[in-house]
Amino acid sequence: xxxxxxxxxxxxxxxxxxxxxxxxxxxxxxxxxxxxxxxxxxxxxxxxxxxxxxxxxxxxxxxxxxxxxxxxxxxxxxxxxxxxxxxxxxxxxxxxxxxxxxxxxxxxxxxxxxxxxxxxxxxxxxxxxxxxxxxxxxxxxxxxxxxxxxxxxxxxxxxxxxxxxxxxxxxxxxxxxxxxxxxxxxxxxxxxxxxxxxxxxxxxxxxxxxxxxxxxxxxxxxxxxxxxxxxxxxxxxxxxxxxxxxxxxxxxxxxxxxxxxxxxxxxxxxxxxxxxxxxxxxxxxxxxxxxxxxxxxxxxxxxxxxxxxxxxxxxxxxxxxxxxxxxxxxxxxxxxxxxxxxxxxxxxxxxxxxxxxxxxxxxxxxxxxxxxxxxxxxxxxxxxxxxxxxxxxxxxxxxxxxxxxxxxxxxxxxxxxxxxxxxxxxxxxxxxxxxxxxxxxxxxxxxxxxxxxxxxxxxxxxxxxxxxxxxxxxxxxxxxxxxxxxxxxxxxxxxxxxxxxxxxxxxxxxxxxxxxxxxxxxxxxxxxxxxxxxxxxxxxxxxxxxxxxxxxxxxxxx
Amino acid sequence: xxxxxxxxxxxxxxxxxxxxxxxxxxxxxxxxxxxxxxxxxxxxxxxxxxxxxxxxxxxxxxxxxxxxxxxxxxxxxxxxxxxxxxxxxxxxxxxxxxxxxxxxxxxxxxxxxxxxxxxxxxxxxxxxxxxxxxxxxxxxxxxxxxxxxxxxxxxxxxxxxxxxxxxxxxxxxxxxxxxxxxxxxxxxxxxxxxxxxxxxxxxxxxxxxxxxxxxxxxxxxxxxxxxxxxxxxxxxxxxxxxxxxxxxxxxxxxxxxxxxxxxxxxxxxxxxxxxxxxxxxxxxxxxxxxxxxxxxxxxxxxxxxxxxxxxxxxxxxxxxxxxxxxxxxxxxxxxxxxxxxxxxxxxxxxxxxxxxxxxxxxxxxxxxxxxxxxxxxxxxxxxxxxxxxxxxxxxxxxxxxxxxxxxxxxxxxxxxxxxxxxxxxxxxxxx
Numbered sequence: 009x010x011x012x013x014x015x016x017x018x019x020x021x022x023x024x025x026x027x028x029x030x031x032x033x034x035x036x037x038x039x040x041x042x043x044x045x046x047x048x049x050x051x052x053x054x055x056x057x058x059x060x061x062x063x064x065x066x067x068x069x070x071x072x073x074x075x076x077x078x079x080x081x082x083x084x085x086x087x088x089x090x091x092x093x094x095x096x097x098x099x100x101x102x103x104x105x106x107x108x109x110x111x112x113x114x115x116x117x118x119x120x121x122x123x124x125x126x127x128x129x130x131x132x133x134x135x136x137x138x139x140x141x142x143x144x145x146x147x148x149x150x151x152x153x154x155x156x157x158x159x160x161x162x163x164x165x166x167x168x169x170x171x172x173x174x175x176x177x178x179x180x181x182x183x184x185x186x187x188x189x190x191x192x193x194x195x196x197x198x199x200x201x202x203x204x205x206x207x208x209x210x211x212x213x214x215x216x217x218x219x220x221x222x223x224x225x226x227x228x229x230x231x232x233x234x235x236x237x238x239x240x241x242x243x244x245x246x247x248x249x250x251x252x253x254x255x256x257x258x259x260x261x262x263x264x265x266x267x268x269x270x271x272x273x274x275x276x277x278x279x280x281x282x283x284x285x286x287x288x289x290x291x292x293x294x295x296x297x298x299x300x301x302x303x304x305x306x307x308x309x310x311x312x313x314x315x316x317x318x319x320x321x322x323x324x325x326x327x328x329x330x331x332x333x334x335x336x337x338x339x340x341x342x343x344x345x346x347x348x349x350x351x352x353x354x355x356x357x358x359x360x361x362x363x364x365x366x367x368x369x370x371x372x373x374x375x376x377x378x379x380x381x382x383x384x385x386x387x388x389x390x391x392x393x394x395x396x397x398x399x400x401x402x403x404x405x406x407x408x409x410x411x412x413x414x415x416x417x418x419x420x421x422x423x424x425x426x427x428x429x430x431x432x433x434x435x436x437x438x439x440x441x442x443x444x445x446x447x448x449x450x451x452x453x454x455x456x457x458x459x460x461x462x463x464x465x466x467x468x469x470x471x472x473x474x475x476x477x478x479x480x481x482x483x484x485x486x487x488x489x490x491x492x493x494x495x496x497x498x499x500x501x502x503x504x505x506x507x508x509x510x511x512x513x514x515x516x517x518x519x520x521x522x523x524x525x526x527x528x529x530x531x532x533x534x535x536x537x538x539x540x541x542x543x544x545x546x547x548x549x550x551x552x553x554x555x556x557x558x559x560x561x562x563x564x565x566x
Numbered sequence: 567x568x569x570x571x572x573x574x575x576x577x578x579x580x581x582x583x584x585x586x587x588x589x590x591x592x593x594x595x596x597x598x599x600x601x602x603x604x605x606x607x608x609x610x611x612x613x614x615x616x617x618x619x620x621x622x623x624x625x626x627x628x629x630x631x632x633x634x635x636x637x638x639x640x641x642x643x644x645x646x647x648x649x650x651x652x653x654x655x656x657x658x659x660x661x662x663x664x665x666x667x668x669x670x671x672x673x674x675x676x677x678x679x680x681x682x683x684x685x686x687x688x689x690x691x692x693x694x695x696x697x698x699x700x701x702x703x704x705x706x707x708x709x710x711x712x713x714x715x716x717x718x719x720x721x722x723x724x725x726x727x728x729x730x731x732x733x734x735x736x737x738x739x740x741x742x743x744x745x746x747x748x749x750x751x752x753x754x755x756x757x758x759x760x761x762x763x764x765x766x767x768x769x770x771x772x773x774x775x776x777x778x779x780x781x782x783x784x785x786x787x788x789x790x791x792x793x794x795x796x797x798x799x800x801x802x803x804x805x806x807x808x809x810x811x812x813x814x815x816x817x818x819x820x821x822x823x824x825x826x827x828x829x830x831x832x833x834x835x836x837x838x839x840x841x842x843x844x845x846x847x848x849x850x851x852x853x854x855x856x857x858x859x860x861x862x863x864x865x866x867x868x869x870x871x872x873x874x875x876x877x878x879x880x881x882x883x884x885x886x887x888x889x890x891x892x893x894x895x896x897x898x899x900x901x902x903x904x905x906x907x908x909x910x911x912x913x914x915x916x917x918x919x920x921x922x923x924x925x926x927x928x929x930x931x932x933x934x935x936x937x938x939x940x941x942x943x944x945x946x947x948x949x950x951x952x953x954x955x956x957x958x959x960x961x962x963x964x965x966x967x968x969x970x971x972x973x974x975x976x977x978x979x980x981x982x983x984x985x986x987x988x989x990x991x992x993x994x995x996x997x
Contacts, residue, residue: 074958077863084698084880087866092877099676100873101865108866132706135951135960139665140863159712202713204808204842327838337701342844343958344708351701530738532707534594536583537962544962547666548951 011036011049012491016056017470020441023062023449023459027438033060035466038490042462055470058485061441062458063122063467064398067448068242068272068307069389071112071149072126072140074133075319075349078339079106079390082351083317085335097500105316105353105390113145113503115396117495120469120484123457123506124395126151127191127242127272128321130347131158132533134185134540135548138508142550146494146502148457148467150509150555152242153187154321156224157198158346160526165227166217172516178231179515180523184539186510188452188557190232191242191272193321195221195260198348201324208324210246210259221246222263229267235513236559238453240268240305245277248325252281254290258297266303270451273309273388275370287362289427291372299378305451306377307384310370310401311363312393317353319390326350345530356393364418368426374405375433380442381450398444399481405435406477453557454509466491507553508545514559581607585963587664587905587945588617590850590955591707593730604946604966611729620906620925621946625970628924628940634932639939639972639980646900646919646937647984650678653898653917657681659887660902660922661857661869662909664950664963667974668853668860671902672873674978677985681872681896682861683887685909686854689817691882693847694858694868696827698882703834705811705844706956710735713842715742716807717763718800720830721774722815723753728848728955731813732759742808747800750777768796774819778829786836804833809842816849848955852905855953888912904941904974921977939977942969 012035019026019033034043043049070076080087083105090102101110116124124144129137129151141149155161155178164174178190196219197208205215210222229241245260247253257277261269271277280288298304315334320326323340330338330352339351356363370392377383385402389395404411415423435443449458456464468488474480483498494502524535546554581597586606593614597607604618630642637645650656658675661668661684675682684690696702710717714735724731736759737744744763746753750770753760770777771794783790784801804810812830819826830845837843850858862868865878870885872878879885890896891912900919901911907925911918917935920926924940944950947969951960972980 072863077859078697078957080862080866081694081697081868082701084867087878088880090866090877092875099673099864100878102878103866106866109863111866130958132708133958133960135962136859136953136958139860139951139960143669143864202709202809202842337699339697339701340703340838340844341957342705342709342713342842344706344956345712530708530712532711532734533959533961534583534585537585537594547949550669 010051010491011043012051012053013043013049014053014055014060014468014470016054017058017060019060019460020437021062021460022438022442022446024461026460033460033468035488035491038466040460040462040464040466053486055485057473059437059471059473060460061120061469061471062445062460062464063469063487063489064120064444065448065458066116066121066124066386066389066395067384067452068127068386069124069395070126070128070319070391071124071144072109072151073129073137075321075351076106076140078349079317079319079351080108082337082339083353086315086317095500097503104396105394106319109140109143110145113147114500117146117487117489117500118483118498119398119481120471120487121147122467122487122489123148125149125452128193129153129185129187130321130343131181131185132344132346138186138540138545138548141508142505142548142552144506146489146504147506148509148555149506150188152189152191153181153185154191154193154347155181156192156195156228157348159199159530162196162199162214162217162219165219165223171227171230173519174227175231175234176515176519177523178228179235179513180519182235182237183512186508186540186545188509188511189237189239189242190228191244192224192228193244194246194248194324195224197221197246197324198321201327201348202342206324206328208246210256210263222259225260225263226265229264229269233267235515237511237513238557238560239451240270242270242272244272244322248276248322249329251279251287253277253279254293257294261297261301261304264303268303270305270307272307273386273391274306274373275309275311275366275392278369278373285361287365289365289369289372291369292376292427295373295376298382305382305384306373307386308370308373309386309388309392311356311366312387312397312400313356313358313363313367314393315353315355316390316393317351319351321347321349323348323350326352344532358418361419361421364422365426367418368415368422368428371404371411372428372431375431380439381447383443384448384451385443399478402440402481403476403478406440408432408434453560455558505550505552507555508549509555509557510545511557511559582966584966585945585961586614587943587952587963589613589728590855591728591730591734592952592954592961593734594961598966600966609730613727613729617906620923621943624967625947626924626940627970628927630940631927631938633934633936634930642937642939643977643980643984646939646981647988649898649917649919649937650900650981650985651988653678655679655681655896656898656900657683657887657890657896658900658902659683659911660685660909662852662903662905663857663974664853664944664952665856665860665960666950667902667904667978668857669864670975670978670982672861672864674982675873677982679874680900681885681890683870683885684854684857685852685903686817687870687886689819689849690854690858690869692816692819692823692827693849695824695882696831700828700831702831703838703844704957705846706959707734709844710811710846711738712741713809714811715744716803716810717744717746717813718804718810719746719748719751719813720778721750722813722818722848723748723751724813724815724848725753725757727815727817731848732757735759737762749800750774768800771797774826778826782829782833782836785833804837804843805841807841810837811844811846813846813848816847846956850953850955852909853952855955855957859953891916902974904943921974940971941977942971942973947971948973
C-alpha cells in the first residue's frame, strides 16, 4: 500500500491536545504512522498554511432506513431539480433535504466528513437501514436501534420482570440488529399513540402498560451501561416541540440518576412557555443543568431556514405537528409492535417568531455550554435542516458579526430580544474540531477515529484557511478515507464502500427461548430471521468492511 | 379457496423452513418439501403452488440464447452490451428481482441512460402518486395481528391474490375481538385466519370511487346527496373502533386508482383525529416494492424515473414501459423477470435483452434482435432480499438448491463491465 505525507499543516487534533501546531502527518496502509522526515513516500502533499483535522463524524443524521426513504418519496419536488453529475465517478442521485444515499455519501465526503451514524433504526427495519447505509459511499456508518416503545420491553417493564432479563433482551436486540448503540424516542410515547394516547409526560402512565417514561429511561440507561455499550443511551426526550417542554427535558436528565445519557436534538426540547406568545428560550436553563451533570452529553439539532422534511420515529408528536407542515402532506406509520414513524415536510421561515426563536435557541445552546466535549454539532439532518448546511452553521458559531447580521433578518421580536444578542463567544477551530470530530468519536467509543494520533484510521480533512469559515468548511483541499484520497476541492476522487460499526454485547442466551415464543405469538416474521448474521450484514451493507466495536470493560458481566 | 393443511405429525411430509418470494406477504413460516418439484408443506396457497410448478427438484441447465440460438455467457453479455450501446433511449422494464439485482440494474441504468419501470408500474403508481400528493398512514402485519378490532377490505377480499393474508394477520393472543367488513367484495368465511372474526359484506354504492368518497364524507360527518344505511353504519363503526385498518389492493383498481388511495388516506386522517386507524395496501409483488425502494434510496426518486444524460427525470405517468414501447418512444428494452415465466415483455420488435426464468424462452420463439439470459430465482436457486408489502420489512431469501444460473445482479454487472469496455475501446479507436 502507499505511503503518504502531509507536510507542514496546522494540525487541530483535540483528542491528543494538539491545537494548531505545525507538523507533518504520515499515512501508511490506511493508518496514521510516524514517518521519519527523511523517509521516502509515494505521495507528498505540501499542506503548509492549511488546516488539518481528522475526518468529520456526524453522530446523529438520518441517512438510512424506512423513514428516510419515505421522506424521499414524499418530496419528489425536492429531487426533481437536479443535474447529471459531471464527474464520471458519481452515479446519478438527487435531492437537498433528503438526498439519495449516493449523493449523501458524495456531499458528506466533499465537506470532509468520513463517518455518519443513523440514530433511529427500528428493530424490524434493521436490514433496510443497513442496506441504505451500505449504499452511502465513502462514509463509515452504524446505527442505534430503537427500544423503549417495543411492546415486549414495555410488557417486561410492566410485569416487573427481573432487570437482568430486560438487560439480556437489550443485549440480544443490539446484536440481532447489528446496532452500535441504543436510542429511545419519546419513551413509551410511540407505543402509547398506538393506544390512542396523545400526550405522555415523564411521570405520566402509558395508557395501556401503566409504566412511565421515567422508568423506561432508567431501565434502558442502566441496561446499556451494564452491557458495556460505549455510547450512552441516546435519548429523544418526551414532548418534542411542545412549548414548556424544558420541564420534560430536565426530568429526563434527573431520571438518568447519574447514568450516562446523550440527549439528542436538544434544540427541539429547550422551550419555555413564557412571554406573550407562551413560547420562549430555555437554552440557558438547560445549559446550566447539563453543565452540572457530567454524565450528560447533547447534540443540538440546529434549525436552518428554508425547506426541509422532518423524519422521526415519534409518531405521537409528528401526528400533532402534521397540520403545521409545509407543503401540507405527511406520512405516518405504526410499525411491527416495535416502532413508529412520522414524516412531515417543514419550511423554517425567518419571519416566523417560532422558527426564529428555534434558530436562536440552537445557537444559544452551542454557545452557552462551556464544555465542547459534551456538545455535538448537528442539525438532526434533515429535521432541523440538511447536513449540507454545516459550513454555514460553523460560520454562525465562529463569527459573531455574521451571526448578528443573520439575527437582524429575523422576526423583529426575536431579533430584538433573544439572549443570543448578548453572547459574544466565538468558537475556535479547536472547538469545532472537538464538536465535529473528537467528541462524537469519544461518545461513540471509537478509539481510533476522530483523531490524528499514531495508529488511528487515516480519515483526514485538509482545509484552506479562509476567514469566511463557510467557504473554508464547504470544500476542503483534500479528504482522505483510510488513507485514500476521496475528495479534492469539492470533487470526488474515489468512492470506496464504507464500513459498518456494530456491537456484539454478551448476554444470557436463555432469553432467546422467550423471545422466540413472543415472536411466534405476536410478530409476523419467522424467528429464524430475527437476527442478522455477520455474512448477511456484509451483503446488506454492500460488501463494506465489518468494524466490530469494543465493549467497555464490564460489558456483559455482572 | 385456501383450506388450511394441518400436518398430522405421524404422517407429515417433512420439509425445510422457507421464505416464499412469489408474493409480497413473503411468508416465512411454512416449510417446503423437495420431491419431484418443490411444494409447500403447511399451506395450500395457490399462488405459491402455481409459482413453484415452474421449478424442478434441481437447478436448470438453460443456456443463454441470441436470436433463438444457443450462446455462451460471454457472447450473450457482449451482445446485450451492444444493444445498450447502440440505443439512444433504452428502457429497463419488468424489474422483477431482489435488492442486489436492483442495485446492479441501477448502476447499469446509470451507465446506459435508461428509464426504469416495473411490470406492475401502473398499480405501483396508484400508491406512489397518492403518497406524493397527500401522504399515507400505514400499518404492518404484526400491528394488525395485535391491534385491529375492525378491518375494512375496500374493493378486495384480499385472498384472491394474497391467499395467506388473513392467516398472517389473524388476531394474536390477547388481541381485541375483530370484525372484518368486505366492501364491494366477498370472501369465503372458511378462509383460514377469518375464523374467530365476525364478517360482513357491504356492496359498493356506485363504483369504488363513489363508495370511497361517500365513506370519507360520512366519517368526516359531512352530509351527502347520496346516502346508504350500510355505509353510514360502517362509518359509525369506524369512528367507534379502537384501531381500524383499511385494506386495499393497488393492482385491482382501475385507472386513476390513486384517487381511491388519496380518499383512503383522508378517511384514515379523519379517524386519527379522535381514534386510531391506518391503511394497508396489498401490492408491490414481483419485486415491485423492492425495485421502488432501491431506486428511491439510490437516486432520490421512485420508479418511472429516467437516468438521463441531462439528469434524473421522474415521470409517474409518461414513463409507463408498455406505452413507451408501443409508441416506440424508446429504442431498446431490457426486461427482467426472475421469479417466473409469467411476466412477459410487451410485444414489440425492439431490440430486447431478457433476463428471466428459463421458461421465458418459450414466449420468445425466434424473435429477432433478442438476447435471452436465463437467471436464477431468488429464494429458489440463490439467496437474496425482498421488501414485504408493508414497506420497511425486508426478508432474507435462502435457496432450496444451488443454482447453475447467474443472478440478475451478476448479469447486470457483467453487462455493465462489457459496456464500459466497449466505450473504452471506442474512445481509444477515436483517438
